[in-house]
Amino acid sequence: MELRNIYHLYRRAAFGISPSEAKKLVSLSSEEVVDRLFRDSEEITPLTIDLSDFDEFFEDGMQGRLRQLEKIIRENAPKHIDYNSAWFKKLCSSSEALNERMTLFWANHFVCRDQVIYYAIQYYNILRKNALGNFKDFTKEVAKAPSMMKYLNTNSNFKNQPNENFARELMELFTLGTGNYSEEDIKEAARAFTGYSSRMDGSFFLNMRQHDFGEKQFMGWNAYLDGDDIINIICEKKECAQFVCSKLYSYFVNTTVNGSHVNEMADVFYKAYDIKEVMRYVFTADWFYAEENVGTKIKSPVDLLSSIYKVVPFSFQQPRQQLFVQRLMGQALLEPPNVAGWPGGRHWINTNTLMVRMKLPSIFLGNGLIPSNSLGYAFMEGRSFGDRFNISKDWKAFDKEYGNLREEELPMAICAPELEKGTLDLILKGSRFSKQEKSLQLMSVPEFQLT
Amino acid sequence: MKRRDFIKNSALASSFFLVPAFVKAMDLQLQLPQGFKRLVIIQLAGGNDGLNTIVPYRNDIYYRERPTIAIDRKDVLPMNDELGFHKNLAPLKKLFDAGELSVINNVGYPNPNRSHFRSTDIWHTASDSDKFLNHGWVGRYLDNYGSEPYNAIEIGNSLSLIMQGESKNGVVARDASMLHKITSDPYFEQVLQYNTDQHLSEHNMGYLYQTMIDAKQSASYIYEKSKVTRSNFDYGKSPFGKQMKTLAEFINSRLDTKVYYASLAGFDTHANQARKQDALLKDYAEGVSTLVADLKANNTFNDTLILTFSEFGRRVAQNAANGTDHGAANNVFVIGKQLKRPGLFNAAPDLTKLDKNGDLVHEIDFRSIYANIMEKWLEVRSEDLLGQAIGPVNIV
Numbered sequence: 001m002e003l004r005n006i007y008h009l010y011r012r013a014a015f016g017i018s019p020s021e022a023k024k025l026v027s028l029s030s031e032e033v034v035d036r037l038f039r040d041s042e043e044i045t046p047l048t049i050d051l052s053d054f055d056e057f058f059e060d061g062m063q064g065r066l067r068q069l070e071k072i073i074r075e076n077a078p079k080h081i082d083y084n085s086a087w088f089k090k091l092c093s094s095s096e097a098l099n100e101r102m103t104l105f106w107a108n109h110f111v112c113r114d115q116v117i118y119y120a121i122q123y124y125n126i127l128r129k130n131a132l133g134n135f136k137d138f139t140k141e142v143a144k145a146p147s148m149m150k151y152l153n154t155n156s157n158f159k160n161q162p163n164e165n166f167a168r169e170l171m172e173l174f175t176l177g178t179g180n181y182s183e184e185d186i187k188e189a190a191r192a193f194t195g196y197s198s199r200m201d202g203s204f205f206l207n208m209r210q211h212d213f214g215e216k217q218f219m220g221w222n223a224y225l226d227g228d229d230i231i232n233i234i235c236e237k238k239e240c241a242q243f244v245c246s247k248l249y250s251y252f253v254n255t256t257v258n259g260s261h262v263n264e265m266a267d268v269f270y271k272a273y274d275i276k277e278v279m280r281y282v283f284t285a286d287w288f289y290a291e292e293n294v295g296t297k298i299k300s301p302v303d304l305l306s307s308i309y310k311v312v313p314f315s316f317q318q319p320r321q322q323l324f325v326q327r328l329m330g331q332a333l334l335e336p337p338n339v340a341g342w343p344g345g346r347h348w349i350n351t352n353t354l355m356v357r358m359k360l361p362s363i364f365l366g367n368g369l370i371p372s373n374s375l376g377y378a379f380m381e382g383r384s385f386g387d388r389f390n391i392s393k394d395w396k397a398f399d400k401e402y403g404n405l406r407e408e409e410l411p412m413a414i415c416a417p418e419l420e421k422g423t424l425d426l427i428l429k430g431s432r433f434s435k436q437e438k439s440l441q442l443m444s445v446p447e448f449q450l451t
Numbered sequence: 452m453k454r455r456d457f458i459k460n461s462a463l464a465s466s467f468f469l470v471p472a473f474v475k476a477m478d479l480q481l482q483l484p485q486g487f488k489r490l491v492i493i494q495l496a497g498g499n500d501g502l503n504t505i506v507p508y509r510n511d512i513y514y515r516e517r518p519t520i521a522i523d524r525k526d527v528l529p530m531n532d533e534l535g536f537h538k539n540l541a542p543l544k545k546l547f548d549a550g551e552l553s554v555i556n557n558v559g560y561p562n563p564n565r566s567h568f569r570s571t572d573i574w575h576t577a578s579d580s581d582k583f584l585n586h587g588w589v590g591r592y593l594d595n596y597g598s599e600p601y602n603a604i605e606i607g608n609s610l611s612l613i614m615q616g617e618s619k620n621g622v623v624a625r626d627a628s629m630l631h632k633i634t635s636d637p638y639f640e641q642v643l644q645y646n647t648d649q650h651l652s653e654h655n656m657g658y659l660y661q662t663m664i665d666a667k668q669s670a671s672y673i674y675e676k677s678k679v680t681r682s683n684f685d686y687g688k689s690p691f692g693k694q695m696k697t698l699a700e701f702i703n704s705r706l707d708t709k710v711y712y713a714s715l716a717g718f719d720t721h722a723n724q725a726r727k728q729d730a731l732l733k734d735y736a737e738g739v740s741t742l743v744a745d746l747k748a749n750n751t752f753n754d755t756l757i758l759t760f761s762e763f764g765r766r767v768a769q770n771a772a773n774g775t776d777h778g779a780a781n782n783v784f785v786i787g788k789q790l791k792r793p794g795l796f797n798a799a800p801d802l803t804k805l806d807k808n809g810d811l812v813h814e815i816d817f818r819s820i821y822a823n824i825m826e827k828w829l830e831v832r833s834e835d836l837l838g839q840a841i842g843p844v845n846i847v
Contacts, residue, residue: 162771352622423645
């Protein structure tokens with residue numbers, strides 16, 4: 001497989017690849033490389049942090065403790081930051097990279113937010129477990145997760161007063177997309193999800209007294225239907241496969257969606273809703289490697305951070321600061337803005353965020369000033385700007401991976417798009433800077449914002 | 452070194468030391484029109500429950516449909532013998548009494564969409580509910596009449612659809628001094644020297660380079676112009692309060708900005724509505740009224756119009772979780788000194804005539820409010836921005 005394609009595949013399907021790893025794969029066929037990617041994600045490890053302080057609270061049968069929920073929310077706030085850090089570390093360094101990439105995708109598809117970290121962790125591990133599984137089973141499990149039931153109010157969806165929130169978002173955002181269902185469908189589906197409840201430990205049960213056992217008229221059916229039935233019926237519609245594939249395409253391939261490529265994907269996906277199968281189809285398709293799809297997607301803030309990490313591994317001494325940086329750029333793990341998730345693409349970029357994003361590598365890894373052969377830099381060289389963040393950076397790891405590369409190899413290893421000659425000359429030719437400084441320059445051009 | 456380059460370099464170096472880039476700032480000051488009108492748009496995001504905001508406190512249907520969440524008569528601040536403000540809107544009541552607020556009831560659009568995102572898009576793009584536009588009306592205003600990206604500023608973290616035009620976008624600014632500090636890194640100037648026409652025409656790459664140019668142009672302008680105007684009003688500690696404070700500082704430093712946009716999120720109250728909405732309305736009312744006081748103290752209130760909307764109202768009947776589901780028509784607030792009909796602009800919602808979902812039916816199309824503001828306040832042809840002729844209502 002060509003080096004360029006290996007970088008592309010790993011940037012999109014995982015979180016990048018080191019130059020030495022990439023070089024090792026050149027002798028393999030592209031089928032073999034894709035196989036390897038999937039093989040690495042066959043065994044999935046859930047991500048947990050120590051929550052033993054809260055064990056007693058979440059023991060089964062302690063419904064009375066619900067009243068203390070506000071206290072828990074207050075007390076477990078620092079745990080959110082711990083989980084945020086652990087998650088970021090996992091996506092940068094786990095060998096289950098494809099599964100982590102898929103998990104991040106699903107976290108922005110089945111969007112949910114929970115202030116109780118105990119349930120939030122359960123939720124994200126449901127995403128991890130199903131990330132490459134079966135979409136139908138996945139959707140049913142998500143519907144029954146305590147975090148989702150709370151987030152979209154299925155836990156207060158009662159026979160006599162149905163709450164439409166989950167039913168609406170299920171169809172609009174999770175499965176069909178607007179225009180493929182009616183307001184009547186929403187009302188009927190809401191009835192099917194009545195009585196959804198969970199125990200303190202997060203396990204699901206159907207509250208028989210609140211569940212509506214009547215007939216529902218839903219998409220041509222007129223029968224007793226429960227929540228799982230609704231999801232089955234929705235998945236019978238090809239529009240569901242089409243909608244999900246369109247979101248996958250826009251995330252993994254190009255934000256400008258190519259209708260015929262999506263149709264090819266939907267044909268594969270519709271057969272059994274096997275996520276693994278459709279992703280394999282994408283990563284082996286010729287069009288995935290076409291010029292218009294390489295180095296043309298705007299990185300999400302998490303992508304940007306992980307791509308800096310892949311060049312020079314860093315870690316925040318105070319995890320709170322890492323969360324601050326994520327928020328500044330508009331994407332904090334565990335904190336989606338609303339049920340539609342982050343819109344992505346050009347929405348990440350505005351006058352404010354772009355400049356922060358381009359300045360970040362120098363603030364993280366240097367002194368806050370980007371090396372350049374300008375008058376301004378000459379004035380300021382040696383001063384310190386970026387010491388407000390307490391970050392340790394592993395330049396040794398950089399030297400090991402990038403130190404042996406020829407200078408001309410640096411741009412391809414660091415930036416996804418090809419650089420214009422002028423920009424390349426600015427960085428590579430006749431300048432007095434070290435490889436470390438040149439890498440910092442490469443991470444500070446607009447091209448580094450693309451993947 | 453050429454003279455021009457020398458000025459450029461020394462201006463860059465000096466701005467980096469946070470010394471005013473006086474050459475540029477002075478140029479701009481000469482071109483600034485004095486006393487122009489500006490519009491502030493505030494979105495209550497998530498769908499504010501208008502019926503618990505402007506309360507029909509003598510309406511039996513209201514109390515019947517909302518057994519646990521209706522606002523008690525005694526908690527209402529009456530506007531007339533039918534409607535009254537939510538108790539946390541006392542600061543708005545003051546503006547109302549002073550003739551500086553119009554409350555417009557029953558605003559919406561035909562075939563209402565009850566998705567937050569779709570309905571927000573409809574409000575932002577001013578499209579019909581079955582048409583999809585990918586640019587907002589303020590963006591189109593910039594396309595047609597804007598000369599600088601900072602002619603429209605969003606106070607926040609992201610660029611909303613309303614601010615995106617076909618060829619131009621508004622600027623996002625949250626912290627002017629930080630933005631200025633970051634953009635003045637000398638390396639960025641060098642990188643921009645190498646952008647080619649091809650660069651700028653390319654898809655996302657072009658977008659990045661164009662945004663970078665906009666940022667560089669705007670950041671130093673906004674910073675230099677606004678840094679001397681520090682507000683000493685107390686806006687509290689909430690993020691919305693901070694947004695309002697930044698807004699006041701920008702307006703009072705008389706930036707050449709015609710439209711500002713800010714939003715306050717969290718109004719999606721499907722469950723336990725009262726606690727959340729009470730806090731949000733308080734935050735909103737305090738922030739906006741402090742802004743108004745600040746503008747008055749700086750003689751900028753006369754030329755400022757503040758429009759507040761939410762993407763939809765909520766269902767008349769409450770749900771089982773002491774909340775409300777997505778509805779349709781809602782009320783809109785317009786604050787300013789030059790209102791044609793301050794107070795209650797039109798009649799209260801008619802709770803006996805609901806649509807088949809049990810939602811309020813709209814009487815005034817939101818675009819007729821836009822049309823009025825475009826014609827009379829921004830002084831542009833509304834047809835150009837709305838894509839169709841829409842009869843304006845007479846608000847300003």
